Amino acid sequence: MMKGESVSIRDIEKRYGSANAVNRVSIEVAAGEFLSLLGPSGSGKTTLLMMIAGFQLPTAGLIKVGATDVTHVAPNRRNVGMVFQKYALFPHMSVRENIAFPLRMRKVHRQDIDRRVDEALAMVRLDAYGDRKPVQLSGGQQQRVAVARALVFEPPVLLMDEPLGALDKNLREQLQIEIKTLQQRLGVTVIYVTHDQEEALTMSDRIAVMNGGQIAQIGSPSNLYGQPASPFVAAFIGKMNFLSVEYLGRSESGTQIRVSDRSTISVTRETAAHGPALTYGRPLRAAIRPESISVLQKGLGGPTSIRGIVETSIYVGSHHILLVNIDGRSDAPLQVQAPAGQNLPAFTRGDAVDVTMDSDAIHLFGENGGVQ
Template sequence: MIKALPIHIQQVVKTYGRIHALDHVDLEIKSGEFLTLLGPSGSGKTTLLMVLAGFTRPDSGSVRFGDREVIRTPPHKRDVGMVFQNYALFPHMTVAGNIGFPLRLRGVQKDDIHQRVEHALSTVQLDGLGDRRIDQLSGGQKQRVALARAIVFEPRILLMDEPLSALDKKLRDHMQIELRRLHEKLGITTVYVTHDQREALTMSDRVAVINHGRLIQCDSPRTIYDYPASPFVANFIGESTLIPVKRSNGNVVLDGQVLKVSGAVPDGRCSLMLRPERLTILPDRRNPDYNVFPGVVEEVVFQGESFVAYAVLESGTHVSMRGISQRETVASLPSRGKAVLLGLHWEETVLIPEANEDAPG
């Protein structure tokens, strides 16, 4: 097991002309943690990874690996393994040649290189493929070679930039589990970049959501999903409808109804988050654990294992609810034009502060 290192990122700024690629980013990554940077295209994910790898020098701020400030340290002296989005393999070299490259760069003895390359090959389950040329490999195999090359010198930090984006869905799902297993086995502090929210939730110990170069929220997948810190996070991760609520005598009110809410009520303006799978169709208003939203069904769509019902609430807000297609549920679904009572359990009634941090900087 490699001795992992924590990463301390403080007030990192990187501008390109008028673009704030990174806008005062503060992030503490724990030793041995699998942390994912998640954000839309152009949000600054690759820039932050390149700052960690040493290929991009920030305008200001500090990056420490353990106790060591690394801002001025060149990439090959940072003890960092990197998997690039396009693999960046050397096409004229064999698989073994590619994987051994970082070791030759570091002046490791030939016999030792051979042994460590073999070991890395078996770690990524490519035993026996060392003599193949890169252009004789499938996408998934190339991805594994890139990974083996990143870990062969036993770095204490592993950086991956959308490593699975070129793979088809099935292979991607498989590699997600494999990468996660490898992380558990090696225990390397890992920073992973993706713009795929499902991938981020599946793989990570914590997810750092960034937008316009700013860190918006960094939390566990569950917390990010259940308690998004802003409308941007609520909309970017999962589906949700946000409905502004009113305050009255310390209560939170929607359509004249006092809501029972879970967690803290944020100061200032906020919205109720309605996630489709958290809504249920209630037979009546009797269950006191539920907030009830009366509406009219607009459409019900059967999707195989699940169904989606679209409804419009009294306030005119359009919402959707998703359910699992069990026989009885499907049989009792209301049809178009019918009145429904949509219920949201108070424990899933979460308010999202209306933040201005989502605005472009």
């Protein structure tokens, strides 16, 4: 079993003139951890990964692998594996020769090379494909070869730059599970760049969400999904509804907010009760996930329900999606998600409904984006 090393990233910066691509980022990655760097294009995640790999030098800061300072060490001397989105396989070499390449560069004995290549082929389930050229393989098979080549010299750290981005959805989901299973079995530390939040949620022990060259929030998938620290993180991790609301005060049942002229609701999340002093009528942003909203026929929702009109009803296999316009509001409709097995009425456009929100699942954010 491979032994993963910790990775320490301290106050790393990368400046291009006056622009900061990465701005004072610090992360401690534990040995054997699977950490994803998640963010939109231009957030700095790939630049940070390239600095860890050594393909770009930081303007300031420190990078350590284990106890070794590698900040200014050449890429080939960092002893880290690298997998790219476009595979980067040598087209003139066979699969075996591609996998053997990093071992030959390290002057490993021929007999050991043969044994380790056989093990690597078995590891990625390509035992019968060793003599083929990359062009004779599917995209998924080529990516498996790239993973095997990156792991064959047993690096303590594996860096992956959107390795599944070029694959179709079904194959991408299959390889997500395969890579995560392989990583857990080998014990290697993985730092994985992606812009796909579902991919990050599926594979990661922790996720570092990046925005504007900085870490917006870092935590476990469940922590980021359930306790987003800002509207940006709330919107980027999963689907989220946002509503402009007004603060009305606090009571025994929770924080009271006005959703429309006719409707007020209570927010019982602990985070809602520990923000800065709020004044009556202060504008806030409420956020709630589609699966935390229920829709019933008009009159069946009870006193805490909000009136609404169905705009669209969509069946997507595993669940239904309803778009509901809230009474008295002109902003975008609420998106509601209900499991397909739930006995929902056959709602159609124009139906009057009662909307109920899970008061424990509502997040409140201030005008500056902070949690209230």
